[in-house]
Amino acid sequence: MxxxxxxxxxxxxxxxxxxxxxxxxxxxxxxxxxxxxxxxxxxxxxxxxxxxxxxxxxxxxxxxxxxxxxxxxxxxxxxLPPLQPSDIVPEDIPLDIVFEDSDIIVINKPKGMTVHPAPNQSTGTLVNALLKYCGDSLSGINGVARPGIVHRIDKDTSGLLVVAKTDFAHNHIAEQIKLRETTKKYTAVAHGAPSKSSGRIETLIARNPRDRKKMCVAKKDGRDAITLYETKEKFGHFSEIDVRILTGRTHQIRVHLAHIGCPIAGDGAYGGGSLKTQELRGDRRAAFQDAIARLQGQALHAREISFRHPRTNETVNFTAPPAPDIAAFINFLKENDPLEV
The missing domain is CATH 3.10.290.10 (RNA-binding S4 domain)
Structure with missing residues (x-):
């Protein structure tokens, strides 16, 4: 040093x-x-x-x-040489901005929006939208003017993301995430219910050797992943679960809830795309299948994020209500899937 x-x-x-x-x-x-x-x-x-x-x-x-x-x-x-313009095309895409100042933007990302361009998707992403919205206010990271994406959520997960507008903010928040000083909480609606009402899931997570687009719990050669959960409400065949992650591995919550036998509703990649229970029959079963089909991807929402503001060093907290499709699914369960005691 x-x-x-x-x-x-x-x-x-x-x-x-x-x-x-x-x-x-x-x-x-x-x-x-x-x-x-x-x-x-x-x-x-x-x-x-x-x-x-x-x-x-x-x-x-x-x-x-x-x-x-x-x-x-x-x-x-x-x-440092002058900043080079990003090769990502700015696009005029509406953003749900929860908070903004000269250092950060907190976005409530909708379902269906990818965070960053990839080889198979160069347009329609959050970064495309931010480049248009921020204009010349962006600082440079590794010499390229672009928004500082310090963490991500999946395309079909809705909810809160903090984006750095300056290198100073990017570095400050990235360090907090590295040291596990941020708080990120999610709402998930899952098939069944955990055997314990609250708990800690701690495993290694790695790429699925049979499908490189998916992740899996691994016995070795993975990255440590820690998820805390608490069952908020049990229904007859589903449950609403409050989740907090201490690490930020790809697909972490989806993999961990599937690992304990509670795949997230609507999550076809990890076993939650169709009705699990065999108890429902006829028209009632069809109604539940239809309700799952109306979910726009997994019923997972990043509802709350807390961190120290990079400029003031004071803790800031932001929340966002569940996406409309998740809220509608929860209401469907309240009306049609009561817990029998």
């Missing part, structure tokens, strides 16, 4: 809109690229190495290799 002297231009309460940065080392550091990474933390190491190789970094006034050692008293200057 290397540290800089107090008078050096340092990323504390400013963001990377400043394109020139100068540091003086107070301790040994084995590599120049790592020294810079510790200070300009929103830049990837690969991007820093490109800056060094293209002459945008100097060590005591001269060019140096990424592997060059840094010694106490050395001066390091980083000149």
């Amino acid at each position: 290397c540290s800089e002297s107090p008078h050096v231009n340092q990323l504390d309460d400013e963001n990377l809109e400043d394109r020139e940065h100068e540091f003086q080392a107070e301790a040994d550091c084995s590599r120049l690229d790592m020294f810079i990474k510790e200070r300009l933390t929103t830049l990837s190491r690969g991007h820093i190495q490109r800056l060094i190789k293209t002459g945008s970094v100097s060590l005591n006034g001269v060019a140096a290799k990424p592997s060059k050692s840094v010694r106490p008293g050395d001066w390091i200057r980083v000149s």
Whole structure:
């Protein structure tokens, strides 16, 4: 770990809109690229190495290799090139904005909207919409002007997302997520009900070796995943479950609830796309199947998020009601699927 002297231009309460940065080392550091990474933390190491190789970094006034050692008293200057425009096309797509200031935007994402463009979908995403909405107010991450997506929710999951408008905000919130200092709560409607009214699901999650688009609980070679749940209301054949995630693995809640035998209603990928119970017959069974079919994907909604605001360091909390299709499904269950005692 290397540290800089107090008078050096340092990323504390400013963001990377400043394109020139100068540091003086107070301790040994084995590599120049790592020294810079510790200070300009929103830049990837690969991007820093490109800056060094293209002459945008100097060590005591001269060019140096990424592997060059840094010694106490050395001066390091980083000149960030002008931001390059993103190759993602801005699109005029309506956004449900829950909160906005100069650093962050909190969005209530609708079902059916992908967060970020992918090879098979280059338009219609949240990022396309944010590029149009934010215009020139975006800062640059790794040299490209784009919104800072610090966490994601699935295409067919609705609910709250916080997006960074500046590198400073991106770095601040990403660090909170890394340290598990944020709170993210969801509402899920699942087939059946957990055997315990509340609990903790802790497993490894990895890519499904039989279907790379899906995830699965793994015995080894996965990433740790922790989900807390509490059954809010039991119906006859379904339950409404409050969920809090301590980690943010792909499809985590969907995989974990399916793992304990309660796949999320409407989630065809993980066993919740059709009615599970065999107790319902005839017209009543058809009515339940129709209610599930009217769900626009899984009945999962990111209803609440809390974190420390990057500028004030005060905890902020945002909530959003369930998407209309989930609310309608819950009302259907209240009227047609009473819990028999």
